[in-house]
Amino acid sequence: MSELRFEGVSVRFGTGSRALTAVDGVDLTVPSGQVVGLVGESGSGKSTLARAAVGLTEPSSGRILLEGVPLKHRAGQRRPLQMVFQDPYSSLDPRMTVGDSIAESVPRSVGNGRRRGQHRGRREEVARLLELVGLDADRALAYPGALSGGQRQRVAIARALAGKPDVIIADEITSALDVSIQGTVLNLVRELQRELHLSMLFISHNLAVVRYVSDFIAVMYLGRIVEFGPARDVLGNPQHPYTKELLAAAPRRGTTALQPPDPALRVVADAEPADPHHPPAGCRFHPRCPIGPLVRTDREHCLTTDPTTEAQHRLHSTACHHAAGALQTVELSQ
Structure with a gap:
């Protein structure tokens, strides 16, 4: 278990008028042994x-x-962070067996120091990892093309665990899977996290998925974190209008309509998303905000004043001028 922390992290691509700041001054903490769900739309x-x-x-x-x-990432050294990618069909080498793909990530120290002992030790470790993710050990001899999407994603998870990482990053790991098997993969992730006490950054555009596995939720919009807090608090009392939009769009048991029930929220659906190459001044969400200057002419300050500068003084560190003003300290250990 280890704490992962981002401090003022920005990532920019390109130069000049078409430069893109994909990540803009992000502060985010993944507490040791906890799952932080990072949610936001594509882009x-x-x-x-x-x-x-x-x-x-x-x-x-x-x-x-x-x-x-x-x-510090250096070639040949153990990678303390391991990532499980979105597409299980492209994340595995089709020319390698499942066992070889997993064994590639197993530390060289596994075994008794001799080549034969190391080979046996790695083979046993591969079998253990396959069983840990719910696959038979004999799948080690199969090629990825013989597996279903859900099975491939289980192999990808086993390969990430093989490196004995301090933190797992799961990037949209269910979005490429059939709906019928998404739940089984999510159950596996939740069981492994609890059993192994993993620190995890779980990324998804689907708030319904994030709420199932996360201890904390961070909401991201146009490169910035706009709300962060314990999952129960963020879901039960969302402060940012964008978080409310995501909640309104999340399918709920017994409902089929995805149209936001509140007419004001339809403003969000009708407005054009901002150009990420030229993000709006002031609050980045104001061109789509159902409580901002689009519908409230007395809130012109949203057009010019950046709400992230005072976010730490608001409930859930919300980047919104009209969120609750009371500061609530977020406990990062439970």
Whole structure:
């Protein structure tokens, strides 16, 4: 178990007028042994933040720390963060058996130091990991093409666990799967996290998925965290209008309509999303906000004043001028 912390992390791509700041000054903590669900629509910067954490993208500014020590990714060294990717069909090498793919991530120290002992030890570790994710050990001899999408994602999870990471980052790991098997993968993730006491950043655009596995929820919009707090508090008393939109759009048991029931929330659905290359001044959500200047002409300050500067003084650290003003300290351990 280890704490993962982002401090003022920004990631920029390109230069000039078409430059894109995909992640903009993000402060976020994944507490030791806890799951933080990071939710937001496509293009909000979730996956870019994840890729920066595991060293696939270089941050333009800010720091990423593990247990208070800046992360340094060097070739040949153990990777303390492991990532499970969205697409189980492209994340596994089709020319390698399942066992070889997993064994590739098993630390060289497994075994008794001799080549034969190491080979036996790695084979036993692969079998253990396959059984841990609910697959028969004989699947080690199969190729990815012989597995279903759900089975491939289980193999990807086993491969991530093989490296004995301090933190797991799961990036939209159910979105490419059939609805019928998404639940079984989510159950597996929740069981493994509890059994192994993993620290985890769980990324999804689906708030219904995030609420199922998370201890804390962070909501991301146009590269910034706009609300963060314990999952029960954020879901039970959302402060940011964007969080409310995500909740309104999440399918609920016994309902089929996805249209927001509140007429004011339909403003969000009708408004055009902002251009991420040229984010709006002031509050970035104001062009789509059902309580902002789009519907309230007396709230012109949303057009010019950035609400993130005072977010720490609001409930759930909400980046909204009209969120609750009372400060509530978020406990990062339960």
